[in-house]
Amino acid sequence: MSQTNDQLFERAKKVIPGGVNSPVRAFGSVGGRPYFADRAEGPYLWDVEGKRYIDFVQSYGPGIGGHAHPKIIEAVREAALAGTTYGAPTEREILIAEQIVDRVPGVEMVRLTSSGTEAAMSAVRLARGATGRDKVLKFAGHYHGHSDALLAAGGSGVANQGLSGCDGVTAGAVGDTIVAPWNVMPEITDDIAVVCVEALPANMGLVPPTEGFLQDLRAACDKAGVMLLFDEVITGFRLARGGATEFFGVQPDVWCFGKVIGGGLPVGAFAASAEIMGHLAPLGGVYQAGTLSGNPLATAAGLATLELLDAGAYEQLTATATRLADGMAEAFDSAGLTAIVPRVGSLVGIFFTDTQPTNFDEAQASAENGVYPKLFHELLDRGVAWAPGAYEVLFPSLAHTDDIIDQTIEAVGQAAAAVVATQ
Ligand SMILES: *Cc1c(COP(=O)(O)O)cnc(C)c1O
Numbered sequence: 001m002s003q004t005n006d007q008l009f010e011r012a013k014k015v016i017p018g019g020v021n022s023p024v025r026a027f028g029s030v031g032g033r034p035y036f037a038d039r040a041e042g043p044y045l046w047d048v049e050g051k052r053y054i055d056f057v058q059s060y061g062p063g064i065g066g067h068a069h070p071k072i073i074e075a076v077r078e079a080a081l082a083g084t085t086y087g088a089p090t091e092r093e094i095l096i097a098e099q100i101v102d103r104v105p106g107v108e109m110v111r112l113t114s115s116g117t118e119a120a121m122s123a124v125r126l127a128r129g130a131t132g133r134d135k136v137l138k139f140a141g142h143y144h145g146h147s148d149a150l151l152a153a154g155g156s157g158v159a160n161q162g163l164s165g166c167d168g169v170t171a172g173a174v175g176d177t178i179v180a181p182w183n184v185m186p187e188i189t190d191d192i193a194v195v196c197v198e199a200l201p202a203n204m205g206l207v208p209p210t211e212g213f214l215q216d217l218r219a220a221c222d223k224a225g226v227m228l229l230f231d232e233v234i235t236g237f238r239l240a241r242g243g244a245t246e247f248f249g250v251q252p253d254v255w256c257f258g259k260v261i262g263g264g265l266p267v268g269a270f271a272a273s274a275e276i277m278g279h280l281a282p283l284g285g286v287y288q289a290g291t292l293s294g295n296p297l298a299t300a301a302g303l304a305t306l307e308l309l310d311a312g313a314y315e316q317l318t319a320t321a322t323r324l325a326d327g328m329a330e331a332f333d334s335a336g337l338t339a340i341v342p343r344v345g346s347l348v349g350i351f352f353t354d355t356q357p358t359n360f361d362e363a364q365a366s367a368e369n370g371v372y373p374k375l376f377h378e379l380l381d382r383g384v385a386w387a388p389g390a391y392e393v394l395f396p397s398l399a400h401t402d403d404i405i406d407q408t409i410e411a412v413g414q415a416a417a418a419v420v421a422t423q
Pocket residue numbers: 114115116117118120143144145146198203231232233234258259267268
């Protein structure tokens with residue numbers, strides 16, 4: 001062993017703020033210090049001390065095929081040998097756009113970016129440019145990346161930091177952002193350009209829309225001539241072949257994608273009808289660009305990932321998630337630990353409360369009641385890695401076999417009993 005987790009964390013903290021390049025990784029909200037990844041394969045991740053974890057983080061979503069899937073690795077290797085970036089268009093950019101158009105009902109054109117943050121930021125600029133309106137409405141607890149205007153009341157890492165807002169974001173930058181509580185129909189006025197929504201919110205734990213909410217939101221947007229944006233950075237190509245759009249049967253005007261379509265490389269995308277996308281440079285006046293946008297390695301990894309995701313894959317993912325959620329709920333119950341394990345498609349959440357939260361305030365009350373950090377560490381000790389933050393969800397992959405799920409459930413039962421023993 002070259003260096004231990006402790007030694008690496010001490011070294012990292014000297015040259016990287018908090019020792020990490022994305023705040024949640026620092027373990028701030030669960031305590032302790034992070035494990036440093038050495039390698040990963042399928043459902044497993046090994047840290048630098050050789051300890052193996054069944055990994056449900058999967059890089060917060062991209063790992064839908066499991067870590068280091070041979071087909072994705074081969075696609076990236078082959079692409080790299082032909083050059084890592086050109087600054088000229090490539091055929092694979094067309095192929096991935098064609099795939100997205102084919103899969104997601106309503107999408108006609110796609111622009112690739114290098115992150116979900118860029119995708120959401122650019123999609124909002126596009127909506128403002130296309131409508132000539134300024135205001136943006138978002139829901140509390142929904143995360144749309146870390147661009148200034150969308151950071152207000154973001155879930156996920158923002159919530160973990162205990163920040164209501166964010167230093168360095170000016171009043172001007174969020175002056176046109178309206179934040180509304182989730183699952184309550186907001187007033188949709190005709191000065192709003194776009195309503196941003198995680199159609200299935202998965203950054204404040206898993207808090208599904210109430211029955212008919214997305215349909216009502218669609219109707220209210222239509223009435224006021226407001227664009228509806230589905231941020232499908234997590235749900236895209238995961239919840240169903242056509243993402244949340246297909247799953248819920250509601251079509252937005254603008255979409256954001258990321259995570260899964262990058263196959264583990266830095267990618268985002270935004271999409272809309274040809275008419276709306278026509279406002280984008282070089283066709284229209286809304287500027288948007290990127291040195292590495294449509295990167296050859298990222299498109300190769302993305303295409304290889306989408307190739308894994310046929311109808312059978314979604315059936316498998318849903319069955320895996322169902323086995324996990326049901327088994328966990330049973331394990332918590334047996335251990336006498338109050339918990340709710342929501343599941344939608346292949347996404348699984350966890351709340352240590354007796355009722356399913358329906359909005360950010362309720363999710364927050366559950367996330368901050370102190371149970372999650374205890375269970376997190378009991379599980380980590382038993383070789384199961386959940387995200388180091390109570391606002392994240394579990395990402396079972398195609399590599400999580402029934403056997404792996406059953407081992408996980410057993411560990412959850414033991415961990416829950418250990419937590420109960422300390423209560
Ligand atoms: C992860 C995420 C983003 C941001 O994507 P990055 O690639 O981290 O910039 C945006 N929206 C949602 C819903 C996300 O989960």
